[in-house]
Amino acid sequence: MRTYLIIIPARANSQRLPGKNMKMLGDLPLIGHSINFSRQVGFEEITVTTNDFEVATYAKSKDVNVIHRPDELAGNQEPVISAIQHVLESVVEEYDAVILLQPTNPLRPVTLLKEAIQIxxxxxxxxxxxxxxxxxxxxxxxxxxxxxxxxxxxxxxxDLEPLYYENGLLYIFKTELVQEGRLLGDNNYPLIVNHPFAEIDIDTEADFKKAELYLNHFK
Known part of the structure; x- marks a missing residue:
């Protein structure tokens, strides 16, 4: 079986919802849901990349590895691949693949990570x-x-032709692919998730309110 590193990118200075990564969703800050999701299936190889002191402090309190993301890699227009590449350059160990969990997609079906890795x-x-x-x-x-x-x-x-949208719940990339500057390979597998949690992607206060409703409803 391949070796995997979970990366959770959580930069500061969100324009539409300031401080969202540490905003409380239920009993946990937003980023805490991705950390807990990883650990539900026994994953301990977790790294948070951030330029936010509060996020870094919280992640360390949960025994999660933290990589300080330089401000030049944390701008609004900076693609997430640069943060992933920076993490891979900073960690000592080598991994076969990266699992990307975005804090803005905090609600995920419990079995999703195991299913994704198996596929x-x-x-x-x-x-x-x-x-x-x-x-x-x-x-x-x-x-x-x-x-x-x-x-x-x-x-x-x-009767519509089946079309699909990228829901952001989870991504897996071979490390060599990331090093080449790509996130999607020629052999890219689309894992279909037909669960209401796939509708949650938090960018605004309204998105956050919707996430609270879903969290309480599906407990």
Missing amino acids: FEEENCDSLMTVSRNEHKLGTIINNRFTPYNYKMGQRSQ
Whole structure:
């Protein structure tokens, strides 16, 4: 079996929801849900990359390895791959693959991590990402005119062509892929997750309120 490192990226200075990574969701700060999720299946190889002192202090209190992310790798426009590469350059051990857990997706089905790793091993993937089925009738607007994109007017929703969206719950990448500057390989496996938790991706206060409702409902 491959060796895996879980990386949780949690930069400071969120523009739309300041301090969100330490904002309390139920009994835990937002980042605590990703840490707990990892440990539910016995993972201890967990690293938080952050430029936020409060996040770093909390992670260390949970016996999680912390890598200080330089400010130049923590800007709003900086891609997450640069933070992952920085972690891999900073840790002493070598790992076959990286599991990325974003704090902004705090609610995940309990069995998801085990299932994802099993598929990653069996399929010998370069990468794996979680996706969910899109149920919306989508279209474009050009010059104030709406043009259906994935359906015909009057078509039933259940007859739509299956389309999927990236839900952000979990990613796995081979380390060599990340070192090449890529996150998705040629052999990328889309793991379909049809669970209400896939709808939660926290960027705003409204997203946070929705997460609280889901957390309480699905306890």
